[in-house]
Amino acid sequence: MQLLESAEQREIRAAVRSIVASYSHDWYVKRARDGLKVGELWEAIGESGFIGVNLPEEYGGGGMGIQELSIVAEELAAAGSPLLMLIVSPAICGTVIARFGTDEQKERWLPGLATGKTKMAFAITEPDAGSNSHNIATTGRRDGDDWILTGTKYYCSGADEADALLVVARTGIDEATGRARLSLFIVETPNAHLQMTVIPVEVTAPEKQFTLFFDDVRVPSTGLLGEADDGLRQIFFGLNPERIMSAAVSNGIGRFALDRGARYGKERQVWGAPIGTHQGLAHPLAESYVHVELARLMTSKAAWMYDTGLDAGEASNMAKFAAADAAIEALDRAIQIHGGNGMSTEYGLADAWGFARVLKIAPVSREMVLNYVSQHSLGLPRSY
Template identity: 65%
Template sequence: MDFEEREEQRMLREGVRRIATSFGHRWYVERARRGEKTKELWDALAREGYLGVSLPEQYGGGGLGITELCIVCEELSTQGCPLLLLVVSPAICGTVIARFGDDAQRARWLPGLAKGSATMVFALTEPDAGSNSHQVSTTAVRDGDGWRISGQKYYISGVDEAEQMLLVARTGTDARTGRGQLSLFVVDTDAPGLKRDAIPMEIVSPEKQFTLFFDDVRVPADRLIGGEGNGLKALFHGLNPERITSAAYCVGLARYALDKGAAYARERKVWSTPIGAHQGIAHPLARACIQMELAKLMTQKAAWLHDAGKDAGEASNMARLSAADAAIESLDAAIQTHGGNGLASEYGLADLWGFARLQRIAPVSREMVLNFVSQHSLGLPKSY
């Protein structure tokens, strides 16, 4: 095993860090608080080709892997600028279309996703389905040479900044199990019959969350990805990159918080002594640093497994849970180190709490991760 990054990866990390630093966390937060987007940062990354590093070269991507996309995500988050659309547009949608789309579909959508000139969001979750994808009730029925989609989706990120969404819909029911037969469709976000309502959130983020209502939204046949009823396989192929890249964001968030906490602990003095000299301050930061490094290792393992074409399900889930916990522990330790200043806007910590806390809920809850590990890693009976 070689834990040293290749020169290409080091250059990628340095390039993303340079761009993200030129914007910075304060810029990011001010934009988010005003309800504005972070398009300038997105475009700066796009000009360097960083948004499409994991997509195939023949469609304008970097031809690398989720490992490299994790580097992009981690470095952005380390500078306090997590861009959620990177997780859904290239990581989920780009990965699924590259693997399961036909030649015409790949040629149609991948170049824009690779260049960052187009974005695509992912629509899976529903109010009544929860984490059970088999119970998706949004339906797609054949209508001549196309399909008509009806139903509702919930907590769909960034619909207001994307041209299309990759939608999971039920196209039938398995007669033996009663589970839904799922299919994937590319749907325009401005399609007739599609309505969206923003969900007010207590999270400081430029990406908004929406409830979507589909009222006989018609899509042509060429919008079906991977064939009718084959959506579950494609879905899970896209969910592992989602979990891995969101884990990378959590690792970056932990690094950001620890950098802030350690710097304050070195500089802040009480009775002429830096507060970092006291174990009550130093040890929580040190423990959080260890947790962050362990989470980073599992994230790297999950990315390597995915890029090598191996089963990455277990590692992806473990990376997701450990990185979310590391982000929360690091942020909490940094806030505590700052005392009252930890909640002051000037110090750029408390505004990330909502984003960090969300990571224990989405894109997969810690309870579902523990269910997966209980059943698949330990061989325990299924609990649900």
């Protein structure tokens, strides 16, 4: 593993930074609060080839990896414009389709996912399953050559702007363990038997959250991704990228907060000196900078391990854990150095809190990360 980024990776970072500079944080926030999308930014990133930088070249992607896509996500967030669909569409769905899809499925979906002209949402979470995927109740049953999906999904990001959903459903039971056998299905939208209801959340983002109701949604045999009943194994090829990308977004939010906090510390003067002169304000920001940089290093390690084909489970979980904590800490301290202005809409910090805070919960809670580390890293007895 190289500790320093390659020249090509640095060029990607600079190019994305240049593109997003045309779209201010204020513009992003206003669009989100008005219930609008940020399609112009998405299209600009897609047209430059960065949305699908991790997808195979033969399908229009960049042929690179999650490390490069995480750079894109981090720079967008560092500019104050984090894009949740970048985690979901190319990182989760694109990765899984590229790995397990048939030639026809790859040809159908990957070119659009690579350019960003096609978006795909991921439907796994359920109201009564939470982090326990074995409790998924949405079922897929055979009906001739087709499949029928019935059930409810919860907190599906960006479902309203997706051309299709990658749905995780129960298709059988493992008689030896009693656990669910899962399968993955590509469900094109809109569908008359699929209803979406918005979940109001205190997150300033252009992507909305939805509850999905599958009322006997018919999926042709071509919609089954990979092998039936092998969905759990297939899912994990997308979940580590999801954790890595979430960490990258958190790192970007942390950088965004520290940049604004340091700028204010240099500009704001009290008693004849910049407030950043005082260690009581400077040291908390400096400490948060250390924490963000450490999280960035673990994120880079996790992405490199994933792209190299190594087991990236531990590193991905730890990157997500460290980055989420570092982002919230940096944001809180940047708000604090602003005093009352930290809560002012004009200074554009408090509006980032909801997005940063949710990344401590999703895509995997910090408690489940600690369960993983306790069991797999330390060899302690399983607690759940």
